[in-house]
Amino acid sequence: xxxxxxxxxxxxxxxxxxxxxxxxxxxxxxxxxxxxxxxxxxxxxxxxxxxxxxxxxxxxxxxxxxxxxxxxxxxxxxxxxxxxxxxxxxxxxxxxxxxxxxxxxxxxxxxxxxxxxxxxxxxxxxxxxxxxxxxxxxxxxxxxxxxxxxxxxxxxxxxxxxxxxxxxxxxxxxxxxxxxxxxxxxxxxxxxxxxxxxxxxxxxxxxxxxxxxxxxxxxxxxxxxxxxxxxxxxxxxxxxxxxxxxxxxxxxxxxxxxxxxxxxxxxxxxxxxxxxxxxxxxxxxxxxxxxxxxxxxxxxxxxxxxxxxxxxxxxxxxxxxxxxxxxxxxxxxx
Amino acid sequence: xxxxxxxxxxxxxxxxxxxxxxxxxxxxxxxxxxxxxxxxxxxxxxxxxxxxxxxxxxxxxxxxxxxxxxxxxxxxxxxxxxxxxxxxxxxxxxxxxxxxxxxxxxxxxxxxxxxxxxxxxxxxxxxxxxxxxxxxxxxxxxxxxxxxxxxxxxxxxxxxxxxxxxxxxxxxxxxxxxxxxxxxxxxxxxxxxxxxxxxxxxxxxxxxxxxxxxxxxxxxxxxxxxxxxxxxxxxxxxxxxxxxxxxxxxxxxxxxxxxxxxxxxxxxxxxxxxxxxxxxxxxxxxxxxxxxxxxxxxxxxxxxxxxxxxxxxxxxxxxxxxxxxxxxxxxxxxxxxxxxxxxxxxxxxxxxxxxxxxxxxxxxxxxxxxxxxxxxxxxxxxxxxxxxxxxxxxxxxxxxxxxxxxxxxxxxxxxxxxxxxxxxxxxxxxxxxxxxxxxxxxxxxxxxxxxxxxxxxxxxxxxxxxxxxxxxxxxxxxxxxxxxxxxxxxxxxxxxxxxxxxxxxxxxxxxxxxxxxxxxxxxxxxxxxxxxxxxx
Numbered sequence: 001x002x003x004x005x006x007x008x009x010x011x012x013x014x015x016x017x018x019x020x021x022x023x024x025x026x027x028x029x030x031x032x033x034x035x036x037x038x039x040x041x042x043x044x045x046x047x048x049x050x051x052x053x054x055x056x057x058x059x060x061x062x063x064x065x066x067x068x069x070x071x072x073x074x075x076x077x078x079x080x081x082x083x084x085x086x087x088x089x090x091x092x093x094x095x096x097x098x099x100x101x102x103x104x105x106x107x108x109x110x111x112x113x114x115x116x117x118x119x120x121x122x123x124x125x126x127x128x129x130x131x132x133x134x135x136x137x138x139x140x141x142x143x144x145x146x147x148x149x150x151x152x153x154x155x156x157x158x159x160x161x162x163x164x165x166x167x168x169x170x171x172x173x174x175x176x177x178x179x180x181x182x183x184x185x186x187x188x189x190x191x192x193x194x195x196x197x198x199x200x201x202x203x204x205x206x207x208x209x210x211x212x213x214x215x216x217x218x219x220x221x222x223x224x225x226x227x228x229x230x231x232x233x234x235x236x237x238x239x240x241x242x243x244x245x246x247x248x249x250x251x252x253x254x255x256x257x258x259x260x261x262x263x264x265x266x267x268x269x270x271x272x273x274x275x276x277x278x279x280x281x282x283x284x285x286x287x288x289x290x291x292x293x294x295x296x297x298x299x300x301x302x303x304x305x306x307x308x309x310x311x312x313x314x315x316x317x318x319x320x321x322x323x324x325x326x327x328x329x330x331x332x333x334x
Numbered sequence: 335x336x337x338x339x340x341x342x343x344x345x346x347x348x349x350x351x352x353x354x355x356x357x358x359x360x361x362x363x364x365x366x367x368x369x370x371x372x373x374x375x376x377x378x379x380x381x382x383x384x385x386x387x388x389x390x391x392x393x394x395x396x397x398x399x400x401x402x403x404x405x406x407x408x409x410x411x412x413x414x415x416x417x418x419x420x421x422x423x424x425x426x427x428x429x430x431x432x433x434x435x436x437x438x439x440x441x442x443x444x445x446x447x448x449x450x451x452x453x454x455x456x457x458x459x460x461x462x463x464x465x466x467x468x469x470x471x472x473x474x475x476x477x478x479x480x481x482x483x484x485x486x487x488x489x490x491x492x493x494x495x496x497x498x499x500x501x502x503x504x505x506x507x508x509x510x511x512x513x514x515x516x517x518x519x520x521x522x523x524x525x526x527x528x529x530x531x532x533x534x535x536x537x538x539x540x541x542x543x544x545x546x547x548x549x550x551x552x553x554x555x556x557x558x559x560x561x562x563x564x565x566x567x568x569x570x571x572x573x574x575x576x577x578x579x580x581x582x583x584x585x586x587x588x589x590x591x592x593x594x595x596x597x598x599x600x601x602x603x604x605x606x607x608x609x610x611x612x613x614x615x616x617x618x619x620x621x622x623x624x625x626x627x628x629x630x631x632x633x634x635x636x637x638x639x640x641x642x643x644x645x646x647x648x649x650x651x652x653x654x655x656x657x658x659x660x661x662x663x664x665x666x667x668x669x670x671x672x673x674x675x676x677x678x679x680x681x682x683x684x685x686x687x688x689x690x691x692x693x694x695x696x697x698x699x700x701x702x703x704x705x706x707x708x709x710x711x712x713x714x715x716x717x718x719x720x721x722x723x724x725x726x727x728x729x730x731x732x733x734x735x736x737x738x739x740x741x742x743x744x745x746x747x748x749x750x751x752x753x754x755x756x757x758x759x760x761x762x763x764x765x766x767x768x769x770x771x772x773x774x775x776x777x778x779x780x781x782x783x784x785x786x787x788x789x790x791x792x793x794x795x796x797x798x799x800x801x802x803x804x805x806x807x808x809x810x811x812x813x814x815x816x817x818x819x820x821x822x823x824x825x826x827x828x829x830x831x832x833x834x835x836x837x838x839x840x841x842x843x844x845x846x847x848x849x850x851x852x853x854x855x856x857x858x859x860x861x862x863x864x865x866x867x868x869x870x
Contacts, residue, residue, distance in 0.1 A: 027818065029721065031803075038832060041807040042641040048809050049461055051423075055809035057722055057818045060828075077718060119497075119606070216831050218838075241833040244497035244607045303449075305457070309641070310833060 025076045028056035028286055032066025032083030034215070035111055035175050035235060036272050039311045040083050043294045046305075050293075053286035056081075063175050067275075070103070071096035074279045080287055084273045085111065085175040093333060102331035103275040106291065107322050108300055110312040112236035112261040112269040113180050115167075115249045120228035122161055125250040128188035128267070130156050134165050135210050136185065137203035140192035148205045168213040168220045169204075169233035176217075179270045180233055221246065236261060236269075237310025261312045262302075269312070278331045295323040393849075397842035403631040403644065404492045405481035406455065406620055408434040410463070412474050419474050422467065428460035431482055438625070439616050441583045450612055456483040458645040481627065486643040486836035487608045488617055492626065495839075497602050500614065502556075503530070505595040507574065509557055511588040513581075518562065520555070520577040523592070527553075527575045530597060531567040543568040552611045554598040560585025561598075561615050582615050634843065638811045639825065643836025646829070648844050650811045654724055654804075654819030655793060655851075657812060661728020662735060662792055667785055669732075670739030674781075677740075678747045679769050698737035705734045706798035714802060721803035722818035730798045735788040742784020746777040779866035786859040790852050796823045822848045 028047075030040055037060040048055025061069065063084045070082035071092060078101070088096075088103060096103055115126065133139050133156045139148050153160035170177040181202045189201035204210050213220045217234040221242050224232045231249070236256060239248050248256035251268060260266040274294065281287045293299055300306050302313050314322060351357060410430060417425050432452055436442065442451045456462075459482045466480075467473055473480075483489075490496045507522040528544065534551035536544035544567045546553060553564040555577075562579040570576040598618075604611050620626050638650030673694075681687045709730035713719045719726050750773050758768040799805055805824045812819035820828075826848065829841040 025720070029803075034831075037807070038641065044807065045641050045809055049458075057803075057806050057808050059722070059803050059806040077714070077721070217833065218830060235833075238833045241608065241835060243605075244602050247606075 026285055027054040028081065028284055028290055029079040030056055030058045030081040030083065030274075031061045031069050031079045032059075032081070032274075033063040033085040033175055033272075034060040035063075035085040036083035036108070036274065038237065038309055039108065039272070039306050040081075040274065040294075042305060042309055043290065043299055046299070047286060047290050047293050050289075053289065056286070056290060058083075062173075067092050067096075070275060070277065071099055071101055073099040074101050074277070076284075078277070080277050080280045080284050081290070082275045084275060085179065085270060087271070087273060088275060088332070097333060100279065102278040102333075104278050104326065104329050105332055106274050106276065106295065106326045107314065107318075108272050108274055108294065108311070109306070109314055110261055110269045111272055111310075112256050112266055112312060113176060113183065113233065114236050114239045114256040114268070115231050115233055115251065116224065116239050116246045116256075117231050117249070118224050118228045119245060119247055121247075123247050123249055124153070124160055125253060126160075127252050128184050129190075130160070131184050131251070132188040132190065133157075135167060135204050136189075136193065136201075137205045138193055138196075138200050140190045143192060145192055145196040145200075148207070148209070151209075163229045165209040166211070166227070166230040167209065167233060168211050168223055168230055170215060170217075170220075171212040174215050176233070176235055180268070183268045183270065235310070236312065240310045258307075258312060262315070272311070276326075276329070278329055281329060291326050295319075295326050393842045393845050396839055397846045398839075399493050399495060400634060400839035400843035401631055402493075402628050403633065404484045404489050405627050405629055406435070406484055407479050407481045407625050407627060408438065409477050410434045410480040411477045412467070413477065414475060417467070417474060419471070422464070425464075426460070427463045427467075428457075431455065431459050431463060431480075434480075435482075438620060438623075442612070442616070447612065450610060451616065454485055454488050454613055454616065456485050456644045457642055458640070459483060481629070483633065483644050484617075484626075486834060488613065489644055490836055491609050491614065492617065492621075492628075495835075496607060496609065500598050500600045500618075502596050502598050504593065505555070505597050506593050507595070508592040509555075509590040509595050511557070511562075511585065514560070514585055514588055515581050517578065517580055520562065520564070520579055521570070521574065522577065523572070523574040525569055525573065525575045527564075527567055527577060527597070528569060530599065531564070534599065535603075536567070541568065549603050549605070551602065552600040552604050554582070554600070554611060554615065555579065556596040556598060557590045558585035558587045559583070563611055582612055583619065634840070638809045639807060639820070639828070640809065641807075641832075643832075643834050643840060646837070646840055648822070648825060648847055650808060651820055651822045651825035651844070652847070654808075654812050655821040657724035657815055657819060658727045658731060658804075658821055659789060659793060661725055661815060662731040663785075663789060665729060665732035666735045666739055666788070670736045670785070671743050671781060673736075674740045674743030674747060675769060675774065678744050679773065680765070694737050694740050698741060701797075702734055702795055703797040703800070705730050706801035708733065709798065710801040720816050720818075722806050722808065722820075723816045724804075724812065724819045725815040726802050727799050727804045727819075727821065728815075730802060731792040731795060734795065734798060735785075735792045738788035738791065739781075739785050742788070743777070743781045746780025746784070747773060749780065750776045776868060779862050779868075782862045783859045786855050786862070790855040790859075793821075793851060793855070794823055794848070796821075796827060799824065822851070 028044075030044065037058060041058045044056040044058050047053055063086060066079075066082040067084060067088060070079050072078055088105070093103070115131070134150060134153065136148060138145050139150070141149060150156050150165060152162050153165055154162040156165070169180070181204070185202050185204065193200050213223060213232075217238045220232040220234050221238055224230055225245055239246055239256065240258070251266065254260050254266045256266050261269050276287065276291060298304050300311065300313055300319065304313070307313055313319060408431065411434065412430070416430055435451055435455060436448065439451055442448055462483070463480065484492065487496070506526060507524040510521045512519040530553055531544040531546065534546065534553055536546045536550045539545055546565050546567065555562045555564060560581065561583040562581050562585070564577050564579045566578040568576050600611065600614060617626065633645060634647050636649050637645065637647030640646040677687060677691065709726060713726045713729055714721060754772050754776065755768050758772045759765075763771065796805060799821065804820055805827070806818065806820055807828065808818050808820045810817070822844065826841055826844045829837045829844060
């Protein structure tokens with residue numbers, strides 16, 4: 001028993017001693033948005049399959065958390081890439097520069113946010129205004145701002161079905177929610193509501209009509225299957241992958257299809273980015289090859305494997321330009 | 335007293351407060367309460383058992399399909415003309431496999447069709463072939479029958495897990511075709527096909543013409559060994575029907591006698607599924623040739639994470655969990671037990687030790703995410719240890735389990751009767767000898783049980799690891815304590831989050847594996863307790 005204790009404590013000490021560990025990192029580290037995560041991981045796996053480099057480690061920390069880690073400095077303890085479902089903010093760029101990191105922005109594609117329901121339900125044609133009226137916390141009725149009184153979709157607009165408003169969506173911590181609020185709730189905000197209180201526009205009702213279903217979009221998909229009357233708000237890739245069970249609603253007359261999002265006709269879509277740390281290129285092996293893999297047509301082209309995963313590719317001209325800028329490692333703000 | 339006895343004699347039985355009607359009612363009520371409580375208890379157990387059965391059966395039924403996978407066996411040409419034995423690394427193995435597959439599906443000649451054919455097999459097939467050749471070079475120089483894993487959607491279709499399911503119905507009509515390739519006109523001498531078209535949700539045009547547009551189910555006519563996809567069906571003047579269609583597989587001959595053709599109906603429209611009519615036809619064709627085989631899914635148990643459901647495995651996470659647990663045990667057990675011995679046997683009982691005791695109890699109740707934050711601040715930022723490494727994960731989890739081990743160890747040391755200590759001290763043993771020769775061995779079963787339960791708790795944690803980068807997509811299987819690694823619960827969480835439906839079964843299968851580990855650990859705890867426990 002005594003011996004056992006001694007060995008065990010020795011092992012503990014040895015571990016504590018390894019605290020001084022700092023060997024050169026030979027593996028790319030990527031952090032950032034959970035929306036870009038499924039695409040970046042696919043590219044990372046491809047790079048690893050090539051056999052020349054270790055497969056990059058990709059963490060899903062959210063856009064804001066990712067940029068914070070990315071911009072915390074230069075060196076082996078900081079990530080080499082960050083995924084972002086929005087462009088880097090000026091304030092974040094300043095922090096980055098102050099810490100000596102120069103991000104290289106690569107726009108990789110688009111992501112559509114769709115409203116969908118089960119195939120068993122009816123497909124409807126919504127306008128952004130109708131979505132706002134159905135989901136906002138406060139709406140204008142007869143020129144007065146009141147808490148949202150609508151119970152059924154038909155109360156919002158007579159053309160809509162007489163089913164209960166029941167929308168499953170992401171919680172406020174999610175990037176999808178941010179984009180949904182920005183692209184729908186803020187844009188379609190009624191003038192009366194805006195006049196009464198500017199901050200009321202992005203507020204989504206909390207009386208049970210909008211159900212926060214958690215960060216996991218798969219959960220929303222499963223709940224929609226079980227309830228034909230419920231609508232769900234999530235990223236296009238989940239509609240794409242579950243096209244046998246779900247159908248997307250038209251927004252402003254446009255169906256959420258791959259082509260319509262790519263052409264920009266479908267309005268609820270946002271750009272996706274990755275940021276590379278210029279200072280790490282040449283130090284951490286494989287960074288240039290990773291960028292080359294990501295920006296190759298076999299990956300992000302209209303027929304590439306990222307399109308299969310649900311990434312909406314950039315238009316040809318923009319893609320070519322983005323690839324060129326990425327190759328040239330054009331740092332931001334320099 | 336005399337009064338009472340005389341009254342007793344007068345009225346018969348005494349009026350005792352234990353036997354009157356009110357007392358009987360009270361007694362009945364008490365028995366009823368006991369019965370009610372028993373029933374409630376039984377109901378509570380029944381409900382929890384029901385939930386457990388429900389949970390387990392859902393997971394098991396969902397996980398079951400993930401344990402098997404479909405392979406297509408193809409004659410792959412590995413002669414030196416295709417695969418140069420001198421330059422194995424520069425061979426494009428995907429092309430080798432795709433050529434073998436294309437030879438089996440001669441009808442797919444256009445560029446789009448070839449793309450679809452390529453999509454039917456897993457993108458990892460070439461990689462797997464390369465690995466297998468490296469392990470067994472005797473495959474080279476000849477054509478071998480090689481089993482290739484199919485793509486995730488093809489796999490789901492073959493397992494019957496997609497919403498699109500096919501059914502085959504006989505067609506009574508005699509049929510004539512206008513041609514045997516491209517777009518053809520089809521003549522039927524009976525009109526039964528109209529019923530099928532109506533049922534498929536076709537849109538009705540002028541003169542009763544039924545258009546099988548993108549929203550309708552797919553009708554595939556199997557005739558003379560060929561397959562034709564119907565695009566339009568209309569009633570004909572002779573009481574039969576006329577149809578238009580596109581040939582997918584070339585038929586042998588353009589007429590078919592009554593009652594021998596078949597109609598395959600796939601009940602979801604082609605636009606709404608990730609697997610096209612052509613792929614279904616080809617897969618069914620390969621199945622007809624006995625080339626499709628369902629095998630035990632060894633990939634799932636031997637490989638690391640992947641973005642392709644058919645290539646994703648649990649082994650990387652199992653190794654990561656193991657490495658993390660080793661570090662946790664190596665730190666938490668010796669420190670935890672030593673602390674418990676000191677506090678219980680050596681430390682003076684004063685204000686300071688009281689304070690420490692209270693704080694250990696508090697520490698056991700701290701939310702686990704806090705330990706993650708501590709790990710980030712101390713181990714990563716201050717000591718500069720690598721991100722995503724099992725050594726850091728193990729240290730964080732050790733901090734979390736230590737209070738549990740200390741509390742369990744103290745309880746079992748305290749349970750050793752003082753007579754043992756007194757006897758040892760009485761024959762001249764020192765305090766240290768008493769503790770290490772007598773008290774600790776007797777307390778060990780309890781300490782082990784507490785430790786194993788604490789470890790099982792740590793095995794299921796994800797929250798503290800979020801902060802130190804172990805919640806990550808890691809493909810390579812970790813080879814040491816400082817390699818990036820992830821752990822089982824994190825793998826489950828990530829698979830549950832991926833959009834591909836193929837990951838749903840993987841998630842359940844991974845949950846089963848985690849549960850198996852937890853049950854094994856708990857079983858070890860029970861066995862240890864049973865075998866070595868002493869009663870005084």
